[in-house]
Amino acid sequence: MTKYLVKRLLRGLVSVVIVVAIVMTMIYSLMDRNLIFAKDNTYSHQKNNSKVTYAYAKWEEYGYLDYVSYADYLQALTxxxxxxxxxxxxxxxxxxxxxxxxxxVKEYVAQFKDYYESKGYTIKRLDAVMMNGKKIADGGQPQLFAYKDVPLWTRMCSYFSKLITIDSVNNVENIVGERGISFTLHDPVYGGDKFSPAIIGNGTTHKYLLYFDNKFPFVHQNIITINLGTSYSVNEGVDVFKTMNSAQGSYTKSLITYPTGLQENSADDLHTATYVKNSLKTSLVYEARYTDDYTNVDTTKSALSKVGFSFVIGLIASILAYLIAIPLGIMMARKKDKLIDKIGTIYIVFIIAVPSLAYIFLFKAIGGKAGLPTTFDLESTSKLMYVLPIISLALPQIANLMKWLRRYMIDQMNSDYVKFARSGGLTEGEIFKKHILKNAAIPIVHDIPATVLYALVGAIITERVYVVPGAGNLLTEAIGKYDNGVIVGVTLFYAVLSVVSIILGDILISIVDPRISFSSKDR
Incomplete structure (x- = not known):
């Protein structure tokens, strides 16, 4: 079993790399790179040469190429x-x-050209754009720069090398005090009067490497950071993983004791403090609150994260689907061609035949008439706003589970071993419990991990209709805004979930049915 899992995991990782490579190829090679400016208001307001250099700077930011201006070259020499x-x-x-x-100037321009041409860069010079032959037009200043497209292999290696980072005491410069890691049983965030263990770093990117609080999962760490890629338009400057997992809604204020002893009602989360060089010297606000340059903090908010909303709705809908579909599927199989089977078949055909958007809007209208909330409100504490999205997600899952369970059970009921069991004197109840149900459940059980994990990614149509601030809309929004970082990051996230769900499914069916073994023996 262990050997099988290792092989399966390695093949899965290779598959993930291939998927990411295909997506990167499509984005950076097959798509017109000018599309990233479709909704860039800054780009549309640029003129003449400034518009060109802005485009090259953005292409570098998006990972298309390396771009170096003549001014940057001189600054590097300085x-x-x-x-x-x-x-x-x-x-x-x-x-x-x-x-x-x-x-x-000609001497240094020649040096600039020689240096970058030797490294495979293309040199581009833009002459000044004149207005009436006497005055330089707006944005028409002369420009000189070098650029080189980034090969796909280099881009992939860079992406995967930065995928996981581990915090270290040597990550930052000019720290106050000695570099190192300290352990305390009384977290200073709580004023030092509450038993709350924490590991605190100095010289690390994050001040708090490990800490406890009253929020699930209660134990939090900043030692290992996952970097799926930086967003440039969906959530500008923020990593995809953080975008999916950050709390949303209004600020939640509480009495905070800052490192200087100052107490304020604030939404600042001191456990998220990261280092910002010389920040303490540049702000009187920071100086009043902090004793070092760990001044960059996130804020606490009242609502769940994107993944949180998607997972809660998806998980409850899946549990509801299994609780309803399994007994109904069993009844349909045992009473084949009877009334219950015909009613169930009508429902299955309806769900398959009618576009999901149609019945989602139908139940939204019915729910609205019944007084249920039809859109999400981040500031609302009512749980009723979850009802319609959960029902809309559960409906197709119920139909799918009923269809396949009925089919698997009927196939088993017509098998030779069932006929043999009947001839051996076993009752229909014994045959059903010991043989038919157990064998028919194996494919259903295999899909349980996938059902649970896929709840993390959300449902695009359902979340759009009910305005759920979940993860389902993240990929489509990124595609619409040509946000390459988010597209690649979410694709990687989906691919990893697929691999993990398949492996967990294999493990689960081997537990349910010991006859299934993934180990190979020499014969």
Missing amino acids: NKGEIDEETRSSVVGIGRTADKDSDT
């Missing part, structure tokens, strides 16, 4: 000490055209 600031200032301004460059 940082290395190869030229001083005065020299940089005197040669950073290029002429309106190449022939208008001063001799000194």
Whole structure:
């Protein structure tokens, strides 16, 4: 079994890599890269040469290419000490055209071209755009830069190498005090008067590496961080994993004791503090609250995260579907062609034949007439707003489970071993419980892990109709906004869930039926 699982896991990981590679190829090679500016208001307001350089800078940000401006090159030389600031200032301004460059500027421009051409970059110079031949037009300043497309293999290696990061005491510079990790039984966040163990770092990206609180799962860690990719439009500047798992809604304030001893009613979550270089010196607010540069904190909010909403709705809908579909499917099989079977078949055909959007809107209208909430409200504490989305999600699952359980059971009832059992004197009840139901349940049981895990990704149509702030709409929103980071990150998330669900399904059916073994023996 162990050998099988290892092989299955390795094949799954290879499949995940292949899926991500295909998606990256489609995004970065087959799609027009100009599409990322379709809803970029900043781009639409740029003019002339500024619009071109803005596009190249964004393409670099989105992972299409490496982009280096002439000004960046000179700044790098200054940082290395190869030229001083005065020299940089005197040669950073290029002429309106190449022939208008001063001799000194020409020298550095030539160095810039030689250096980057030797590394495979393409050099591009944009002459000044003039207005009436006398004045430089808006955004028409001359530009000089180098660029090189990033190969798919390099992009993939970079993505997977940054997928998981581990916090270290050497992650940040210019810290106050000695680098290291300390353990306390009395978390300072609670004023030090409450028993609450915590591991605190100095020199790490996160101040709190491990801590406890009253929120599920109660034990939290920042030692290992998952980075699915940075969003550029859906949730600008935030990683996809954090976007899916961050709380939503209004701020939840409580009495907070800051490291300086200052107490305020605030929504700041001090357990999320991360390091920001020299931040303490730049803000009087920070100076009044913090004793070091761990000043960047998230806020606590009243509602669940995107994944939280999707999982709660999806899980309850799945449990409801199994509780209803299994007994009905069994009754349909045992009373084949009778009234209960015909009614169940009508329901199954209805769910299959009618588009899901149609019956979702139908039940939304019926629910609205009955006084149930038809849209989600993050500020509402009413649980009734979950009712209609759960019912809409459960309906197709019930039909699907009834259909397959009925089919599996009828197939088993017509098997030779059932006829043999009857001839051996076993009653219909014994045959049903010991043989038919057990064998027919195996395919159904295999799908249980997938049903549970897929609840994490949400349901696109249901969440849109009921305005559920879940994860189901994240991928479609990212595609609509050409947010490459989110598209790749969510695809990876889906692929990993698929692999894990298949492996867990295999384990589960081997537990349910010991006759199923995944180990191979030499004969």
